[in-house]
Amino acid sequence: MNTTKRSNIPHFCIGLGVLALGAVAAWQTSIIPQVLYATVGPSVFPSMITVFLLMLGTGLVVAAQRGGWAHDQDGTITEMGSLGFVVAGLVLNAALIDKIGFIIASTIMFTLVARGFGSEKWWRDALIGFFLAFGSYVGFDRVLGYKIGTGLIESLI
């Protein structure tokens, strides 16, 4: 237990986040159209969950004010750059996949993620990523029939 009783800012923000989620739930519950005939209508459970979220949010804010909670494991971010590469890979993949296709988008993601985990062999990673994505595409889309969509390379093979 932290004896200084200083409020813990990150924990406070989490509490606020949960309260905000509760507010979103309240808003979304309020716009559910009311069905007159149902014995138990469609907004009864959402209302209960809204109240639950607001209570928990309040609890977390109070806990944060009392100094926050102890962490079982240390989750401090030390490698901002690494995280950046991985996030960039995910964002690019989501942004590009329906434009240039799964194979290239996922190759880019693979390369960036590998970079994020400390690999410095860009070309080797890109090559491995490409063959992994290409092989998976052929295996799933062409052999098994799970359609993974079209794209620049997909329409050539």
Next chain:
Amino acid sequence: MVESFNLLMMGFATALTPMNLLWALAGVTVGTAIGVLPGLGPGLTIALLLPITYKVDPTSAFILFAGIYYGAMYGGSTTSILINTPGESATIVTAMEGHKMAKKGRAGAALATAAVGSFVAGTIGTLGITFLAKPVVDLALKFGPAEYFSLMILCFVTVSAVLGSSALRGLTALALGLFFGLIGVDLQSGQARFTFGVLELLDGINVLIVAVGLFAVGETLHLAAQKKHKEEVLEVKGGVGMTRDDWKRSWKPWLRGTAFGFPIGAMPAGGAEIPTFLSYYTEKKLAKNPEEFGHGAIEGVAGPEAANNASAAGVLVPMLTLGLPTSATAAIMLSAFQSYGINPGPQLLTTQGQLVWTLIASLFIGNVMLLVLNLPLVGLWVKILKIPQPLLYGGILVFATIGTYGISRSVVDLVLLYVVGGLGFLMRRFDFPTSPVIIGMILGPMAEQEFRRAMTISDGSLLIFIQKPLSLALLLIAATAVLGPHIWRLVQRKRMIRTN
């Protein structure tokens, strides 16, 4: 009983022909492969293979399908244990203890107990189909909305086993799952809820997207953010098999898991996830050292794995005896029957006895094949952990992409996967447990729908939950599970005072 046995022997005669054995082998191999991959399930695979029904005879097709179904249940646990990425929603619980075991260098033992447990449960389950189909299906049909709701209440008690060190944070995670569960069109009123006007959200969020996001993507981000973790290499200690102690600790959970999985799988709304929750909770409660749970307890892998395989066998009971599909996969298998002009129904066993018994025989064979296939594979699988981290995590994200985008081809789903991944990262960063999110997401909607169904049937009277004996019994068990330990402590204290 004797008759069943004779018919089963006839089934074996057909199933053991070289051609049918090949179909079974193909089925279990494909099944294991798709089970391993997150997001790809047996239902979709069988649906995609349906055109095969135009080309081969029904017996071979069903042997193939059954192999895929059982195989996927085996394969699903592998990625859960090795890389914390559940391949199926029924193996989410396996990831909790299984991955912790892998982190302690016990991946081999975890995979082995999962494989043997699956074999034990699959075999007992198939025996159940053979000899107990009638009484099990009678019991399953007694479950109506009121009974299901009470069963859900009992399941909510089990959440306490995964809340972690703080009830406040654990419940917040649960509430998050309940929130996710609300998204989509409400079945009972047809109204869209919590969809923010996004069409793709009308059918709700797939549990697997949330599971893969929270576990796989969240874990990747978490590891990337910390140098300390990145340098950690998972070692494999003590061989790939199970020690004597592992066997001793596993066999009871296997049997108990089977006892949960088979009957609940046979229930029309039972599913494979619920028995895994119940099994996990029970094992934690019964364990000699419950503090080991959360840090890689083998019982927590053995029980739930047996439960999910037994439930796969359970699902086949109403399908084969009544023609009732109780899971998406069963529904697709039924439509395969129909494309042969066979109408699955209460008379299936009489009109298509030969086919059904061959199918059941092939389930026994498939189980043996899976064990033979999977035990040697354990040694190969654990080598995955030796892949350098940059390539391993790049690969995990590529497969997570195939699992989500490859099925729906919806960028919305992909974005959702990554956003949930970010959430999983934050939850790890601030020490929130992630499993309650999944439990809330599965139980919440079921509890709500069943409650409202019951209320419509009873015209608004809550008494329905205590008037039905089965429902009342389930509520009493739930109450005992919650209050029991407290009452026990009170009794103990009184006794202490008295002796003093």
Next chain:
Amino acid sequence: MTTRRDLLKIGTVGAAAIGLGLPALTSAQAQAITSLDVFVPAAPGGGWDGTARAIEAAMRADGILSEFKFEHVGGAGGMVGLPRFINGKKGQANAIMIGGMVMVGAGIANKSPVTIADVTPIARLTGEALVIVVPAASPYKTIGDLTNALKANPKAVSWAGGSAGGSDHILVGMVAKSLGLDPRSMAYVAFAGGGPAQAALLGNQVGAGVSGYGEFEEQIKAGKLRALAMSSEGTQNGVKSLKEQGVNVVLYNWRGVFAAPGITTAQRDALVALIEKMVNGPAWKKTLETRNWDGIFLAGDKFGEFLKKDIGETAAILKDLGLAS
């Protein structure tokens, strides 16, 4: 051929610009459709997928066409796939989409910006009448017993069926309305599909059930469920229709084929002719028989008119049920 289509697909913006010149190019091709792009706005394995595969099988068997490409985009009663079909296939002469009554209701209930009225109707292919059943142990022996009980107390009978606002629910609403009852007073219990609804009926959890006949067929034959009435025009499967038993309600869960928006009349007629050829062939007739589908074939403009009427009626009944405004 494939390459040109793909070029067009890549330059979606460009395609709109050169779209004016396009019809002249493709209409020469309209007479000769050599392959079909089949779009199924549902996951593989469902009813629409079954219809799509049946079309493929019939066309192959009769040697009409042999090249098919399938695309599945499931969700929300077809409303996730529909906008994809409209945007992705606009003006494409050999693209078809499978759709049906469910889509009409889903479009209205979800207030979707695009509806089934935005695609080109080709033909109605099949229909399935719904059946009203009760468990074998039920005191109701005839549809008259059931309607009398409802008239005495609308909540006396709980109904099991598919999701709220779907065809099963719509039939219950129509029956209530024809009895002079408020459709909203029905105790309708929605289940996720025919399987769970059947289980509730077999376990005597609910009073009555509604679903496609095929869904309940085997249970009816085995005597575990009692069929009281069909929603067809006349007697089907040996069960009298609602209409014949004094309840003036007819409803078919129909399925049909649609083409992309923005195709020329000639292109549309070519598709109609293609489907007509299939329907008249031996393979399709056999399919209807084995699948127990009603071949309520209706093509081109007539189908368009039917569709318009169906949309209006569905909107009205959904309003009566309190599910749409």
